[in-house]
Amino acid sequence: MDRTMLDATQHQILELLPQTHSQLARLRAIIDAGDYPTVTVIGKYNHGKSRLLNELMGEDFFAVADKRETTAQTAHIQHGIRWLDAPGLDAAVATRDDQHADDAIWHKADVRLFVHSLREGEFDPHEVALFQSLSQDKKQTGRQTLLVLTQVDQIPDPEVLQGIVHCIQEQIPDGNGLSVSATRHRQGLEKSKPLLVQRSGIPELQQALHETLKHVPEIRTHEKQQIFSSLNAQLNALQHTAQTILEQQTSLQQQHREHFDRDLNTVLRKVCEDLAPVLEVGDVDHSLEPDSFANMYKITAGKRDRNRIQVAYSQACIAINSHLIRYGVVGLPEAQKTNVRSIDSVIIAVLGVSVKLRKELRQMFFDASSLNRMRQAFAHYFELSSDRQDLKTYIAQLEQQLEAIQQAQIALQDLEHLSQHKEGVIS
Ligand SMILES: Nc1nc2c(ncn2[C@@H]2O[C@H](COP(=O)(O)OP(=O)(O)O)[C@@H](O)[C@H]2O)c(=O)[nH]1
Ligand SMILES: [Mg+2]
Structure with a gap:
């Protein structure tokens, strides 16, 4: 399947159905992604997203900082996974960053890691709303979101920690968050302390992620079918x-x-x-x-x-x-x-x-x-x-x-046909 054809079809449909922008972008991402599943992070900035990705990859690839460091999407392929770092969400900052973040979450990602730092206490309303819309999306598309509560080492008092975790559970009952500490994980590795590594929660997260990633191919196939049939229905209407x-x-x-x-x-x-x-x-x-x-x-x-x-x-x-x-x-x-x-x-x-x-x-x-x-x-x-x-x-x-509608219908059929036979092959 060549890009020109993809571009043309995308453009043809978009001209007729501007409201399908997001569906087309997702379809495009699935086709472009090839065999690699894409994992991305969402959350407010400074909650430890970039550092978490580095820890999961075992490589310091993404920039980590105490300020707003990540402002665009950056991807890195490691262990057969495309890791995608995206800017943090913050209503107070220019919306262009949020567009990058939105694109990563809604179009590029197969699996999202919803990152929230325990240091910040419970979720704010914006985070609650976003998590809910991701849960809704999971029902529709099957795409998974894992809730990761980071910087657990910053809350040394078990009772305080218990309180925060409890509060978050009340806010999002279907969250099932995993608490992790990037710092402990790194220290454990550097000082060869397997117990500390274990206590960092990262191995458990890796395991959960591994399980989730197994379902990516079938979920993508399902998503693709959904998008094709939705686009067809809209063109027919x-x-x-x-x-x-x-x-x-x-x-x-x-x-x-x-x-x-x-x-x-x-x-x-x-x-x-x-x-x-x-x-x-x-x-x-x-x-x-x-x-x-x-x-x-x-x-x-x-x-x-x-x-x-x-x-x-x-x-x-x-x-x-x-x-x-x-x-x-x-x-x-x-x-x-x-x-x-x-x-x-x-x-x-x-x-x-x-x-x-x-x-x-x-x-x-x-x-x-x-x-x-x-x-x-x-x-x-x-x-x-x-x-x-x-x-x-x-x-x-x-x-x-x-x-134009007729041509778009034909182009869409061709694309559907090709994408079934040449899964993820881009020339
Ligand atoms: N103590 C502690 N600090 C962390 C942890 N994870 C991230 N940080 C720090 O939090 C700050 C923001 O991290 P970063 O990954 O850049 O956050 P991002 O903006 O969400 O990508 C950096 O100073 C990190 O070193 C953690 O698990 N424990
Ligand atoms: Mg970052």
Whole structure:
């Protein structure tokens, strides 16, 4: 399995389902980790996390200090285990450290050591909440957390120690903490005192850790299955939603157009009805009688007739324009606009600016093929209106999203297939 494919799949899914960030990061960590189980530490800073890891590894690899020393993740492979040191949690300090810590705990770790120094007494509310969410996670994923109570050597009075341990047990009944001392362990080793080593609690912790690590492969397999099926389910749900919206919008688009056509026909039928009597002529078509200089200021039969035609035509235009406006066809598309505002209208673009004669109106409204051309021209501008264009764009986006979902589903299937057959192999 190559990284490019992993990256691409991760990216594809993340684009569609940003909320799966953590699941994807965990999946990635499992695939990247290969055969090594990852053990990490969590807890507040200065509680002895780094030193505990050193003691467990038998090597002073991680920096230990009385101040905030660990600020990023550091990994070290030892005895076939990836040990991961992470910053301590402290609400008062910049959140970037906490992000490292979160990533270590939630994405990288197979086993977490929850470290709490007995010197600090009982848990604070933040620690209690964190431990509870880890217990919750164990129920869901199977991943284990071991509670380690460090610096036990700092509480010499057995009664005081008993009191603290008792208090912690009350705070987190499912904790089962192991008390350890890194100092005693180190002294025991250096002075060859097996009893001191034994009393340090470290061997017992190592034993418990060893037992827990045995389950890592099966837990990982289970986690992977869970993540794959959850991602699949979420992609399917998204696909279903997008598909439903697409169908709704497409049918809306179609219906709207049908209504536009239907109502335009009604309007045109009415227009023809109103125009018909005006276009009828008796023996003489008065409108064709030319004006002369002599009757410039007189009302003639010709003028009256032409006026009647123009009024009827204007009413037809108003009726058609009302229909257009009702359907959002309020102007010409940007590209077609001119400097002459007064003629920047769809009605003029379709019907022209000239004064109409009877013959022309008859041709326009009573000839089937020219009426059809008119219908098509209005429908053309209807499709170019901004609402229609927005709807069209939206539908195109939905189609693109569906395409992306489909590709992500295929990529996820491929990844699942590969990760089953080539467990942890990264080229
Ligand atoms: N006495 C005693 N000191 C310890 C023990 N573990 C850690 N320390 C000291 O506690 C301080 C913080 O340890 P460190 O591992 O850096 O803590 P971290 O911030 O949680 O990683 C250091 O001075 C350590 O030497 C322990 O078991 N006993
Ligand atoms: Mg540290």
